Amino acid sequence: MENWRNKLKIISFDVDGTLVDLEYNDLVWFKEIPQLIAQKKKIGFEESLKLVQDEYNKLGEHNLDWYDIKYWISYFGLEISSEEILEKYEPQIKIFTDVIPVLEELKESFLLIIVTAMPREFLTPKMTKLKKYFKFTFSALSDFKELKNSEIYLKICQILKVNPAQVLHIGDHWKFDYLAAHKAGMNALYLDRSNTKKGKFIINNLTEIKRVSMR
Numbered sequence: 001m002e003n004w005r006n007k008l009k010i011i012s013f014d015v016d017g018t019l020v021d022l023e024y025n026d027l028v029w030f031k032e033i034p035q036l037i038a039q040k041k042k043i044g045f046e047e048s049l050k051l052v053q054d055e056y057n058k059l060g061e062h063n064l065d066w067y068d069i070k071y072w073i074s075y076f077g078l079e080i081s082s083e084e085i086l087e088k089y090e091p092q093i094k095i096f097t098d099v100i101p102v103l104e105e106l107k108e109s110f111l112l113i114i115v116t117a118m119p120r121e122f123l124t125p126k127m128t129k130l131k132k133y134f135k136f137t138f139s140a141l142s143d144f145k146e147l148k149n150s151e152i153y154l155k156i157c158q159i160l161k162v163n164p165a166q167v168l169h170i171g172d173h174w175k176f177d178y179l180a181a182h183k184a185g186m187n188a189l190y191l192d193r194s195n196t197k198k199g200k201f202i203i204n205n206l207t208e209i210k211r212v213s214m215r
């Protein structure tokens with residue numbers, strides 16, 4: 001890792017759990033949707049929440065539809081647009097406190113990009129304060145109709161005309177961020193904000209990127 005600085009050109013970031021906390025997504029999936037269903041079915045919130053969670057779990061995070069709010073609006077027969085839901089909670093979007101200072105510093109030496117699994121419509125409200133730092137944003141679902149996997153990371157390198165070894169990807173999902181980017185030949189860091197995992201390729205906050213990339 002000592003030589004990263006010489007060859008590293010691009011730093012790639014996941015969004016949810018990495019730059020932005022998960023509360024916004026949770027409000028959409030575990031508050032707004034169950035609330036709308038409770039109203040529609042005239043059942044209590046707790047009952048509705050359980051029903052919704054069961055449906056989410058049945059589909060599972062490896063199914064693309066799991067991430068698609070329009071799919072769920074139609075699946076549950078809700079009369080609301082995805083835009084209305086996503087805009088409603090926009091004020092609750094929280095950027096982790098370490099993000100802006102780290103981006104300010106990294107943008108001087110590297111090209112910064114976003115690689116998110118979520119559809120682009122989820123990305124837009126989260127990027128209002130962040131978009132000025134990023135040259136490119138990729139949504140695995142919207143742009144490639146897939147989840148984040150090694151092929152997608154390779155395609156992104158091809159699009160950006162860069163060798164995977166010149167890219168560092170950072171994210172909080174062991175499989176979709178760390179393993180997939182690593183398999184594509186990228187440098188990868190697993191972000192564990194819960195501070196429980198330690199290791200050479202594990203960081204517990206974004207400030208630690210500088211330790212490994214800025215030598």
Ligand SMILES: [Mg+2]
Pocket residue numbers: 014015016017018171172173
């Ligand atoms: Mg994430």
